[in-house]
Amino acid sequence: MIEIFLKNYGVLFGGTVTTVMLSGLAIAIGMVLGLALAFGLISQRSPLRFACGLYRSFWRGTPILVQLLIVFYLLPQIGLPLSPFIAAVIALSLNTAAFQAEIYRAGLMEIPRGEIEAARMLGIRKWTIRRRILIPQMFRLVLPPLINETIIIIKNSSLVSIIAVTELMRRSQQIASATFQPLETYLIAGAIYLAINLALAQAGRRVEAGLAVSGARA
């Protein structure tokens, strides 16, 4: 096992960087889309609410592997040829947007209505209320589920290996078939994923503790 690691650590490191980049991009894009969706889900306009609900239902109700295949094979059909990496980022982003929207919606519900009413009374505009009052407070509340979602996306990013994105899982498959030592290779891959996710969970707990000290509600 150590031998495989020493011989291939450069390739494994490259794969890990791709995995982290892919997941990071998906989480960031998913955050923007998810926030928009969350406000859509609590909107007063029922057609908008319905459309956002439908989006959420589809992306939460089908396997991410199927979604990945749909994005990868369908978008070129409608004239959008994509590199595997871009297709992977799109599929993961659209998926996590639906899950993040639900996290943000729950967070927004936790903010006392009186604050919004008071802000409206003072004549603060809708977008300013969202940007300065709702969103900052909401992020403090949703940090634990958001970390959880990030861990899920890192794990799910291993599936993009089937469309030949050379992230950690794909690199491990290549090493396994070159060395004929799948057990050792996948144990290494598993350990790397585990290390990333445990580090993330730990960092999440730290930030949470830091926020709790300054937060009045916690």
Added chain:
Amino acid sequence: MIGIDTDMIARYGPLLLAGLATTIRICAVASAIAVAAGLVVALLLLARSAVVRAAARLYVEVMRGTPILVILFLLYYGGPHFGLVLDAEPVGILGLGFYGAAYFAEIFRAGFLSIPKGQIEAARMVGLPQAHIVRRIQVPQMLGLVVPPSVNQVIILVKESAVLSIITVGELTMNATRMANETFAVVEPFLAVALLYWLLIELIARSGRWMEQWARHA
């Protein structure tokens, strides 16, 4: 606009439905394993011995921090190296089951902790045997708290089962991929398969809500 070839769907309908049946069968067995093993791990997480607790915690953290694909590859391709030679389907069922067990363990642990300690102490004082305490006092009270996240976990398991197609289990996603390869079409197979998963998951979610009602009255 994308045209839908209804003829093709009619021709491949039986293949897709057979895949759906396999998916349902696999998920049913895997869920049963996950619930049973999860209950055992939950009890180990609350065991008196610190060593047992630490071992159970290690199991949960490793499973939750590693992608299911890595676990499946370890069992399927790495298994023969430690004498575990199984077909793809049993590997898939065992992988999904023991992966899910880690998540169920956390759900059950939270359930056990929700029961006031006084009740258990009282039951012990009265001389009830341990098995009796678990079956007649703890489990019935846990249900209300445990059923909703458990249904959620089963839904996650169904979506994860799509990954089994990568290790060549002939379930729904695998059959859709076969249909795509044979017909060179991508719209029909992947949209059909997404729809089937969606229906299956909607069905589980609905029966879950019904079970929640039942658990509350039980």
